[in-house]
Amino acid sequence: MTDADGLTVGQTAARLAITVRTLHHWDEIGLAPASSRTDAGYRLYTAADIERLHRVIVYREIGLGLDQIRAVLDEPGVEPLAALRTQRDDVSQHLDRLRHLRTGLDRMIEAHERGVLLTAEEQAVIFGPDWNPDWPAMARRRYGHTPQWQQYAERAATRTPDQWRDVTAAMTDVDLELGAALDAGVQPGSAEADRLVERHRDAIGAFFPVTRSMQVCLGRMYEADPAFTAHYEDIRPGLTSWLRRSIDASARAHGIDPDAATWE
CATH class of the missing domain: 1.10.490.50 (Antibiotic binding domain of TipA-like multidrug resistance regulators)
Incomplete structure (x- = not known):
């Protein structure tokens, strides 16, 4: 199997440093499905699939929820910049709460x-x-x-x-x-x-x-x-x-x- 044919779930998980279980979940909810299958019915991830997964991972690592990520990637009219600013504001509020907690402790x-x-x-x-x-x-x-x-x-x-x-x-x-x-x-x-x-x-x-x-x-x-x-x-x-x-x-x-x- 070559990259041109697609990567298996295991190969994709290893390349992206995530778990197979995570890939299965994202596929099942339609967030980042595999576009292809082997003759035996196993998932295969194309280059376009891998690129989408990279984007999902980036947004997840900065704290966006899966529904927010789906909206940024798929919903017309949703501006990634607006979503990022909202997330930044949420993080700022969370940091304020943590600072208050730290002071109390x-x-x-x-x-x-x-x-x-x-x-x-x-x-x-x-x-x-x-x-x-x-x-x-x-x-x-x-x-x-x-x-x-x-x-x-x-x-x-x-x-x-x-x-x-x-x-x-x-x-x-x-x-x-x-x-x-x-x-x-x-x-x-x-x-x-x-x-x-x-x-x-x-x-x-x-x-x-x-x-x-x-x-x-x-x-x-x-x-x-x-x-x-x-x-x-x-x-x-x-x-x-x-x-x-x-x-x-x-x-x-x-x-x-x-x-x-x-x-x-």
């Missing part, structure tokens, strides 16, 4: 690594002069393996400086209310103390979901960790213990034994 990775995607200057302005910019890194070393750090990072990845200001303001408001309640003699287990415990849990929930059992664990940590103790004692002396006792009382009211509470 970069921020998510950075949030998992850093915790807070703010500059040191922004952190000082938003979180106040007592804020230590090393705290997020310390938290990652301590909690980076936990689901809560993952949830914290996911939220931090999309949080703007203004949103961080809102979160910080909410925490500050809660702290001030807690201090005022202690001054007013509000007793742990009272309706007012329970309300403030819920406000405290909601405020912490801006960072990651907090169950009542987890809040009990946090209350115990506040008393055990010098940094947290200092924070609450700076607001009001005795506030750390009052908050822990109020959290415990609220937990009991909801059927949770504080002494058996776990981080879950």
Whole structure:
């Protein structure tokens, strides 16, 4: 068999670096059929067939769908240049989406690594002069393996400086209310103390979901960790213990034994 007689499916596939299955499919849908057959009924591709296949392959490689290729090659009035411009616009939009996705992935990775995607200057302005910019890194070393750090990072990845200001303001408001309640003699287990415990849990929930059992664990940590103790004692002396006792009382009211509470 010579090129003049036509090429078999296998020869054509090898010459064009495509699969036999692809040639069969394009033949079956009428996109690039073989013009000739052997006496035994096998497909033979002529020089004109090969040229059409080359064009199909070129358009496919730049992203046109098979129906678009058919229109470019066969339909009267369809301008290849217009089809190419449309494809270019589609590619540009796709690239924009990919760039947006890349930016989102970069921020998510950075949030998992850093915790807070703010500059040191922004952190000082938003979180106040007592804020230590090393705290997020310390938290990652301590909690980076936990689901809560993952949830914290996911939220931090999309949080703007203004949103961080809102979160910080909410925490500050809660702290001030807690201090005022202690001054007013509000007793742990009272309706007012329970309300403030819920406000405290909601405020912490801006960072990651907090169950009542987890809040009990946090209350115990506040008393055990010098940094947290200092924070609450700076607001009001005795506030750390009052908050822990109020959290415990609220937990009991909801059927949770504080002494058996776990981080879950």
